[in-house]
Amino acid sequence: xxxxxxxxxxxRIAEAIVEGVKKAPDEILEKHGALATQAALAKIPGAxxxxxxxxxxxxxxxxxxxxxxxxxxxxxxxxxxxx
Numbered sequence: 001x002x003x004x005x006x007x008x009x010x011x012r013i014a015e016a017i018v019e020g021v022k023k024a025p026d027e028i029l030e031k032h033g034a035l036a037t038q039a040a041l042a043k044i045p046g047a048x049x050x051x052x053x054x055x056x057x058x059x060x061x062x063x064x065x066x067x068x069x070x071x072x073x074x075x076x077x078x079x080x081x082x083x
Contacts, residue, residue, distance in 0.1 A: 006070075021034075
């Protein structure tokens with residue numbers, strides 16, 4: 001999980017989500033399809049920061065304010081090669 005949290009509240013929400021998922025019984029996870037999703041996603045390798053330039057395409061999800069991405073993401077996006 002990639003989290004950008006300027007003031008810490010988004011980070012605390014992310015922590016709560018992770019804790020909730022860890023505590024969820026398998027029957028609940030199965031009911032909502034999470035176990036199948038986890039099995040499918042296990043085939044996808046984790047991101048390594050020094051290999052991000054090799055990834056095509058890259059998908060970033062960020063909250064927006066006034067139709068703009070988080071300021072912390074902007075420098076990386078602006079400096080990425082454009083095709």
